[in-house]
Amino acid sequence: MRIERPYLAVIAVFFFEALAFSSWLPRLPEMRAALGLDEAALGVVLMGMPAGALAMMPLAGWLSTRLDVRSLNAVGMAILLLATAAIPLAGSAPALFAVLVAVGLGTGSMGVAMNAAGLAVEKALGRSILARCHAFFSIGVAAGGALGGLAAAQGVPLAVQMPALSVAIAACLLVLARPLPRDREAKESEGPRFALPTRALLPPALIAFFCLLSEGAALDWSAIHLRDGLGAQALVGAGVVAFGGAMALARFFGDAISSRLGAVATVAWGAVLAGCGFASVALATSAPVAIAGFALAGLGIAGIVPIAFRTAGATPGLAPGVSVAAVSTIGYVGFLAGPSVMGFIGELIGLAAAFGAVAGAMAVVAILSARLRVREVGGQASRTGP
Template structure:
């Protein structure tokens, strides 16, 4: 750690890092639980695919709608306080969906989860940025890795409960209770030993050129990540001819390599800097997705998806970290603008792939993702060069 950390208290900063890492885990685990129980929620209300789609859309709309407000709240009251409040609320909200008696009320529950996760996402990333600045070296990637690990643990744990016959009405409240407990304990360790600098500038403002550049890269990255979640299994099955079991594990491969890349990402970012790391990452992702598009068989496509996970692993952590260093813009305000644009891309990307695939086929549609990754590679230097680039401790 840097001398800044020594002045602020090494143990206190390390405790804050552990606490915010736990919040990232809780957030990812909650989404894993939600995803695992979606089929049971659908069956319980006898929803068709279109009705379920509106439920899922409700969560995305809630998250995007809350992010600008989250930026204001984090700027006004500090990300520590907002994270400490938002994380337990998000966990508790996960208990509500099984008790919704109709599709509109289930969509309302999903909207509430989206609202809470949107606030939590901005606040916890702003807090993680403050912890990173206290450390004086990159730590954002390893913190983000625990979001992915949480998703794997939450999904696997919920799947285990379902296999034991534990339905949504018992399983989701149980998971909510456990995650709320973890979030509550973490809240006591979030505070940094010195007050956080909330940053200069108003909480609401028009984005400057630096924010626009970072937002454009976030948009491209989230478009690709959203498409991987929704379309990787379909691509492997319908375009590459993979067996059903192998196709279903395509996104798992993407997620696993992304998690691995983030665990080692801090060292890479410290050695290469954000601009070069993101540029190389985008190039790897573009190449990997091109391999997927032209793959002559399912196994090569599967390998391309895994390589794409490595490529995208450290893009978003680097962008969110850079948001806290945009000159003249409050860190939470910059982060909320960049995250809102990014998550909008994650929401819009999968439907866009569907429309293009319907007209021209999945392989042509996936060329959109190749282009998006290439934009990340080509735009990294201008978007992440100093003064928005990394500072070394």
């Protein structure tokens, strides 16, 4: 079966965005040790990412009404690659905070840009592909975790790893991302140029917030929990790999699952499964059990976030880029704030118990799933708000 070039382009964007973001996460334990930060101090430093994302996402929504999809992704990826390449230059906590603000600007921009690209390609192809796009994001997360863990194990300096990776990703995307559509529908829309979540967007926005908060917590703190909490020095990247790999596997079947079960059931049962996974991490007394818990959590969350973004993009009265930006602003702030919240909770009650709190967040998602209403998008059942 022939695979369309725009589809290949958009999955490349999802993959490389995740690879750039996640490849430095297994190096967090050594960065924390080098800067002499405890859990709470690291949590404060990591707040730089949600601060940058929160500032950027409304602007990215506005840019989606001015730029075509390809240009929007080029701007966002350039910011992200420059920011991640600069991470090794941060020699103090304030400097790292500033660099992570720039990382947040890049991830905030890409949170809008790559989902807008996925929706544009869905429309062009006439079939649902967004869950599979997010599968390649998860593959990128797992690949980044494996790459960062391997680099750490081999003693590769972070100052070599990150700039070299940014250059390689930029070179790949110059070739692979060229077929991205130059969708201009958002430029012609009559809706507002900026949008905060309306009543219709609030349920998917909150669902995205809690899921992405849990995802960010798992990605940023799994290595520290495995190394410092469970003594698994050789497996510092295994939590990221298990979580991202399980999400990727599940997302390859996400569109078929949501079509068969419906959006509400997919969200509800996925949240229950993820909650059980995070509870297993909280209760684990050995690294293999915790790693299995991360994998179970990844399987559960996998199908939820694509549904939230698809329903946002189908909301009547708003340009798709603007509505995706509104939900992304809430969702990705959760993703980037999750690590900071985990740091504060971990300092108070311990990191294992903090993962128990994440399990509670997934229970909230299961409850919120009842607030979604079915709406047909591209021939599949999706949801808007009440």
